[in-house]
Amino acid sequence: MRQISNFLSKFNANMSLDENLVVKKDDRYFLLDLNLKSLIRNDFLYAGIYLGRNENDTFLPSFNLLAMMARTEANKITVDEKSEWLFICGRDVFKRGITRLSGPRKRGDYTLILNEQGDCLGFGRITRDLNDRDEGKVAVKNIADIGDFLRRESTQKRHERF
Amino acid sequence: MSSKDFFVNRYRQLGWKYTSVELNQAIRINSMSTERIDVKRRLESRGIQLEKIPFLEAGFWITKSDFSVGATTEYLLGLYSLQEAAAQIPATLFSELKDKIVLDASAAPGGKTVQLADIMHNTGAIIALDVEKRRLSALSNHLERCHVSNTIAYHLDARQVRRLNLKFDRILLDMPCSGNFATDKEWFNRRTIEDVLNNAKLQREIMIEAKKTLKEDGEIVYATCSLEPEEDELNIDWAIKNLGLQTQNIDCYGEKGLTDVFGKKLDASIQNCRRIWPQETQGFFVCKLKKRTNLR
Numbered sequence: 001m002r003q004i005s006n007f008l009s010k011f012n013a014n015m016s017l018d019e020n021l022v023v024k025k026d027d028r029y030f031l032l033d034l035n036l037k038s039l040i041r042n043d044f045l046y047a048g049i050y051l052g053r054n055e056n057d058t059f060l061p062s063f064n065l066l067a068m069m070a071r072t073e074a075n076k077i078t079v080d081e082k083s084e085w086l087f088i089c090g091r092d093v094f095k096r097g098i099t100r101l102s103g104p105r106k107r108g109d110y111t112l113i114l115n116e117q118g119d120c121l122g123f124g125r126i127t128r129d130l131n132d133r134d135e136g137k138v139a140v141k142n143i144a145d146i147g148d149f150l151r152r153e154s155t156q157k158r159h160e161r162f
Numbered sequence: 163m164s165s166k167d168f169f170v171n172r173y174r175q176l177g178w179k180y181t182s183v184e185l186n187q188a189i190r191i192n193s194m195s196t197e198r199i200d201v202k203r204r205l206e207s208r209g210i211q212l213e214k215i216p217f218l219e220a221g222f223w224i225t226k227s228d229f230s231v232g233a234t235t236e237y238l239l240g241l242y243s244l245q246e247a248a249a250q251i252p253a254t255l256f257s258e259l260k261d262k263i264v265l266d267a268s269a270a271p272g273g274k275t276v277q278l279a280d281i282m283h284n285t286g287a288i289i290a291l292d293v294e295k296r297r298l299s300a301l302s303n304h305l306e307r308c309h310v311s312n313t314i315a316y317h318l319d320a321r322q323v324r325r326l327n328l329k330f331d332r333i334l335l336d337m338p339c340s341g342n343f344a345t346d347k348e349w350f351n352r353r354t355i356e357d358v359l360n361n362a363k364l365q366r367e368i369m370i371e372a373k374k375t376l377k378e379d380g381e382i383v384y385a386t387c388s389l390e391p392e393e394d395e396l397n398i399d400w401a402i403k404n405l406g407l408q409t410q411n412i413d414c415y416g417e418k419g420l421t422d423v424f425g426k427k428l429d430a431s432i433q434n435c436r437r438i439w440p441q442e443t444q445g446f447f448v449c450k451l452k453k454r455t456n457l458r
Contacts, residue, residue, distance in 0.1 A: 036314060039263070039287055039328065046290075046302045046315040062306055088235060117204070119239050146238040149307050153300075 003059035004029060004051060010110040011123070012103055013074035017051075028053040063120070063146055066112060070120035075103030075111040077140060084115040088147040093124065096135035105130035111140060121146055166350035169343075173389065173439075175424060183344050183440045187224040188215060188247040189231060190273075192240060192308050194280045201241045208234060217415035220280075221250045240308035245273045246345070248415075248438050248446035252336060252385040253277040255412050255450050261286040262331035267320035267372055268338055270297030272304035278334065279310040288313040289328065291320050320368045329377045337365045339386035339393050342445035362392040366400060373405050373453075382407070382451040387444055389437075391423045394447035398435055399428040401451065409434035410450040419449065 001019055008015060021032045025044065032040065032048040040047055049068075052061040070076065079087060083097025093113060103111065109126045122145030127138055163171075170180040189212075191198045198220060202212055211226035224231055231237060232244055253274050256264075259282045269275045269290035278288055288310075292298050295317050305313055318325070320335075340358050343349035369384070376382060384401075386393050398419070401407045409431045419435030421428045435449035 031311075033311075035287055036312065039289070040314050041316070041326065043316065044314050045298055045317050046305060046313070048314075049309075049311045050302070050306050064306055064309060064311075067309065084235060088238060115235065119235070121235070146235075146307075149238050149303055150233055152303055 001029075003054055004065075007052075007059045007061060008069065008074075011069055011074040011112065013069040013072045015068065015072045021048075022051070023047065027055065061123075061144070063122070063144075063148075066123060066144075067120045070112050070114060070118070073103075075109060076114050077101055077111045078114045078116060078118075079121075081116065084121060087113055087121055087142060088145045090142060090145060090147055090151075092127075092138040092142050093140035094135070095130065095132070095137060095139040098130070098139060101130065110143075113140065113142075113145070122148075164350075165354065168355070169350060169353070169390075172424075176391065176420060178439045181441075183444075185246070185344060185440075185444060186442070187231065188245060188250070189222050189224060189242045190218075190245045190250050190277060191220045191222065191242045192276065192280050193220060194283060195239070195241050195309055201236060204236055204241075205231075205234070210234075215247050215250075218247065218250050219254065221245070221247055223247070238307065243273055243276055243304070243308065245277070246444055248443035249273060249387070250277065251414050251416075251436075251446070252334060252383045252448050253281060255383050255414060255448065256281075256332050256334075256381055259286070259332060263328065264288045264332040264334065265323065265328075265330040265372065265375065266290045266334045266336070267323065267368060268292060268336055269301055269315065270294060271300035274334060274336055275301065275313060276304055276308045276310055279305075279308070279312055282312060284310065284312045286312060286331075289326065289330070290315040291318045291323065293317075293319045321371045323371055323375050326375075328375060329380075330375050331377055331380050333372050333376055333380065333382045335365075335368060335372055335382060335384045337361075337368065337384065337386045337393070339365070339388040340390055341387055342389050342440060344440035344444040345387070358388070358390045358392050361388070362390075362397055365393060365397055369397070369401055369405060373401075373407065376453065378453060380452070381410070383448065384451060385446070385448045387446050389439070389445040389447075391420060394437065395420050395423055395428055395432050395435060396426075398432055398449055398451070402429045402431065406454045407451040408454045410452055412436060412448070412450050414448070415443075416446070416448070419447075 078100035416436030
């Protein structure tokens with residue numbers, strides 16, 4: 001739970017998860033409701049809302065958790081349609097693609113990336129002062145984006161082939 | 163006689179003339195994440211043309227798209243799933259699903275699990291099983307992508323479902339089956355009647371165990387994407403005679419189940435089942451079962 005709380009605090013996301021309903025399975029965390037908690041056995045593979053996993057002491061959030069954070073006052077940057085597509089292809093965000101900002105804008109801050117419809121596409125880290133007027137430079141380094149679902153599918157297919 | 167001639171001859175005996183089919187790609191909009199009309203509008207704004215599938219509430223044919231509909235932002239956000247049209251039918255056949263405990267006995271890769279969660283508005287609980295661990299990764303990704311929150315997945319053979327010590331209100335038996343030629347161009351070269359009989363046996367074993375975990379007033383939906391009557395009408399006839407199950411009338415796309423299979427007369431209530439010969443959709447078979455009233 002500490003890893004999740006630390007992660008949330010990096011985004012100024014003011015949300016609390018009921019510790020009694022968070023279960024850890026190997027290195028992965030899941031959020032249950034009371035009903036699922038009453039039904040679950042220890043040998044489950046997936047349950048409730050997947051929150052993320054620890055890898056080498058780093059917490060890697062699920063896209064469900066990021067979507068939940070996006071419903072709070074967490075740091076957010078909204079991007080235009082072209083930047084949306086580039087971002088889910090794994091690319092960084094340029095200053096000129098940013099259409100709205102919410103929360104701090106200092107170098108090193110973490111931020112969620114949203115499209116114009118308000119959907120959370122992933123998150124990144126601000127690489128330069130966003131008050132800077134230079135539009136043509138990378139503003140947010142992509143850390144995770146929903147294109148990951150496709151990358152996972154291709155990895156699975158590759159594994160199935162061999 | 164070639165394998166193809168053998169099976170095509172069987173279909174003719176069952177009253178259907180073989181024709182090859184080209185299937186339209188279909189999607190199902192997940193209404194738990196957003197309004198259906200909004201997703202449709204968003205896809206159309208990207209140049210994807212959709213046509214409502216007349217016999218499905220949330221299903222659409224893709225009639226034109228210049229790129230893969232499995233790689234749009236909306237897909238990655240879980241606003242819709244790629245799901246063949248006939249495969250969208252079984253989950254819609256249950257009566258009230260909200261707040262129920264539902265078993266999805268052969269769940270991976272998860273298309274129908276997500277659909278059940280959607281219909282249930284993420285209430286109640288779905289217990290999703292699959293015997294192949296590799297396929298369960300696909301299920302997990304599907305659940306995460308589509309924001310499903312009411313499911314517990316186990317790596318478990320459906321024949322061992324009693325280990326969970328649960329009783330279910332609804333059971334989806336989307337059976338492991340022989341498939342059909344409409345979704346597999348090499349089907350006739352790959353399949354033999356022995357495969358069909360082996361699958362039919364496995365399906366009976368799953369039905370036996372599933373029925374033991376069904377609540378008294380519970381419902382089973384049995385589905386295969388096989389055209390072979392051993393996996394369809396003959397199995398249901400066997401379940402009626404040996405498991406104390408009875409078919410329920412369903413109102414969905416497809417023809418009545420066959421009651422005369424290669425000269426063998428089956429229980430008349432098999433007509434309640436639906437057989438879908440490949441045409442607009444792949445080949446499919448579906449039926450709804452409950453425990454026989456006088457045996458409860």
